[in-house]
Amino acid sequence: MPPLLEARGLRFSRNDEPVFGPLDFAVEANEALLVQGDNGAGKTTLLRVLAGLLKLDEGEVLIEGRVADAYQRSHAIAYLGHLAALKADLSALENLDFLCGLHGRRANLVPEQAMAMVGLAGYEDALARQLSAGQKKRLSLARLWLSPAPLWLLDEPYANLDLDGIELVNRMVQAHLQDGGATLVTTHGAYAAPPVRTRMLVMRKPA
């Protein structure tokens, strides 16, 4: 079986300044790839490139052994960014409905169930802008849980979460991997990582 995600010779520059690359890595179904590196090493940029939000300079991304352009990748990937991509004036539930309309939804799972799973039962009608930073993160996790995409790109998923939230992320990642999915997780150190089969990618600023 080919890896769920494979990157070959990925390079990205901004204004002719190299940000990262060339990078080669792979992650299989049932695995996590821990993307480590100092502040500014390019972790967020890499995830945004993989998700198709930024354009690659060079290299190829393969999904299940096939070269996938940004559009094809967007179907296979669910991206959890630093900032929750929420509409401030919609309610929590409306946000989930909107995002499911945009990205699709797993069969047999409805937004209310996902909200309960992330500890937000009772907040369905709260406006997104009234949620705390941790609650917004939890709402983004509910969206992730609803996504049908097999590959999760998680940019600092533990940020803003309490201990219970950290355990929630780990449980979600474990369940997703058991279900045949894979995930990339950015982190500054190995101190926070899901307890699953893990590969490492250490990023350094190009010299």
Ligand SMILES: Nc1ncnc2c1ncn2[C@@H]1O[C@H](COP(=O)(O)OP(=O)(O)OP(=O)(O)O)[C@@H](O)[C@H]1O
């Ligand atoms: N929108 C942008 N415009 C210009 N430069 C940017 C932009 N976003 C990031 N950079 C630069 O690209 C480099 C990589 O940034 P990136 O956010 O990918 O790093 P990171 O490894 O995720 O860092 P951190 O651990 O601080 O989150 C940095 O030098 C940063 O200053």
